[in-house]
Amino acid sequence: MNLATIAAILSIYGCLSSVGAKSIVGVSPENQGLYTPVIDKATGQKKWHCLGDPNIILSYDQINDNYCDCPDGSDEPGTNACPYNGQKFYCHNEGHIPGYLESFKVNDGVCDYDICCDGSDEYLTGKCENKCHAIHQQYLSYMQGARDEIQTALTNKNKLITEARKKREAMESGLKSLQREFDLNSQSADKQPELLSEDDPAVELVYSKLSPYLKNLQRSFEIDTDNKEESFKTIEYLENILSDLIENYNPNFNDLAVKNAVNNYRDYISNKVEKRENEGKPLDVLGELIQASEKLSFREEGINDESQYSDPSFKNMIHYYYSSFVKSYMKELDTSHNTRPINEYDEQNANSLKNEIDNIVADLSKDYGENDILRAVQSQWVSKRLGGYSYNIGFLDSIYQDSILIGRYSKHDGNRLIYEQGAKCWNGPRRSGVIEMTCGQSNELISVSEPEKCEYYLEMTSPIACLDLSDEELLQSFKVNYEAL
Numbered sequence: 001m002n003l004a005t006i007a008a009i010l011s012i013y014g015c016l017s018s019v020g021a022k023s024i025v026g027v028s029p030e031n032q033g034l035y036t037p038v039i040d041k042a043t044g045q046k047k048w049h050c051l052g053d054p055n056i057i058l059s060y061d062q063i064n065d066n067y068c069d070c071p072d073g074s075d076e077p078g079t080n081a082c083p084y085n086g087q088k089f090y091c092h093n094e095g096h097i098p099g100y101l102e103s104f105k106v107n108d109g110v111c112d113y114d115i116c117c118d119g120s121d122e123y124l125t126g127k128c129e130n131k132c133h134a135i136h137q138q139y140l141s142y143m144q145g146a147r148d149e150i151q152t153a154l155t156n157k158n159k160l161i162t163e164a165r166k167k168r169e170a171m172e173s174g175l176k177s178l179q180r181e182f183d184l185n186s187q188s189a190d191k192q193p194e195l196l197s198e199d200d201p202a203v204e205l206v207y208s209k210l211s212p213y214l215k216n217l218q219r220s221f222e223i224d225t226d227n228k229e230e231s232f233k234t235i236e237y238l239e240n241i242l243s244d245l246i247e248n249y250n251p252n253f254n255d256l257a258v259k260n261a262v263n264n265y266r267d268y269i270s271n272k273v274e275k276r277e278n279e280g281k282p283l284d285v286l287g288e289l290i291q292a293s294e295k296l297s298f299r300e301e302g303i304n305d306e307s308q309y310s311d312p313s314f315k316n317m318i319h320y321y322y323s324s325f326v327k328s329y330m331k332e333l334d335t336s337h338n339t340r341p342i343n344e345y346d347e348q349n350a351n352s353l354k355n356e357i358d359n360i361v362a363d364l365s366k367d368y369g370e371n372d373i374l375r376a377v378q379s380q381w382v383s384k385r386l387g388g389y390s391y392n393i394g395f396l397d398s399i400y401q402d403s404i405l406i407g408r409y410s411k412h413d414g415n416r417l418i419y420e421q422g423a424k425c426w427n428g429p430r431r432s433g434v435i436e437m438t439c440g441q442s443n444e445l446i447s448v449s450e451p452e453k454c455e456y457y458l459e460m461t462s463p464i465a466c467l468d469l470s471d472e473e474l475l476q477s478f479k480v481n482y483e484a485l
């Protein structure tokens, strides 16, 4: 096409017009002002200078004359004459969203409806009719779908963040109890328990609650004991008769009835010893209780004779047992008072507590990404069969290709998870992998490639990589469905 024809066509689009009368093709309305001519006072001719270099003065006709005069290509906004200067062609796209097309695509015979739905990029070829209405409909339904998808993905992401926070809180509270345990363990041996005094309100309170119950218990125990005493006396009487029989019977008389009675009585005696031992325990406990209480019984002023102790009161006993309990509890914690090799045990225990504490503290300060989010997927695995291999990905663990280790998790870098130190490659390095996470509603492996031998690049969708995108950002991913046009 010769220059005259181009000039004729461009004039239709208005670039060779008089000052301010028509707009310049390929320039947005807000930038039209940059193309206002300057009148040369001497000659009266219209002049214009390159936008990037005002020293280069051109005749106004040189704008969009299909010849690149300015180093920045600013004299050719509406042609493809300056394809490599970063110049972009503006499409108005009435009814849709204006677009900017790389200038080398202008008038190349291809309809770039993604950017110029009005077909204005092909004004010379005239090949592309305006499709803005249909494309705008596609755009609206894409935006609706994309918005819904992003919302679901963001909800899933928030769930992960909540889960991560809960994990952290659980660790923090576990840490607190470990620290408490550690502190108690290290308490000094001579630290004495604080005992309640006998007239402490707490003793009073326990006494008032327990007293009626204990009194009943005591009454029923006394009745029970009286009954038992009666039975014991009878049994003792019969036992004496039988003991006498065992010692004095004549084994030479072959009296089967006597022999049976003697054998059965012997069995009875041996079983009775065991039973009595067991039965004795509660009585022993009571005995101890009474003895202990006696020691604490109120001594009458000025009288040293043991027989002058008064009977123990319940209140007195409660105080005694409470004190004994606290003392023995504190002794358990106190390594120096224990007969077991507790010193060694406690040291081990303290060491293991310390290790546990240190591990949790280190883990809590580890980088798990923004909002600690990777903590939530720490133990999750994603699997997929791709390209003849089964890939198993443990988020902060490792990647396997069938049974071959591709790498162990080493770090993350934004939405990239880096795995290193995998199985050695035949005649090559150890395997390694990078997972690139892109926004998606769930964790799903999309593709695996091996750009270098035994270096793997895995694409995975995950809510972790999702951000709340603006309409402009969503538009970047909008693709026109040409088949539906």
Ligand code: MAN
Binding pocket: 401, 404, 425, 426, 450, 453, 454
């Ligand atoms: C296996 C796989 C491949 C890798 C070769 C290297 O076949 O791990 O991905 O390229 O080993 O020998």
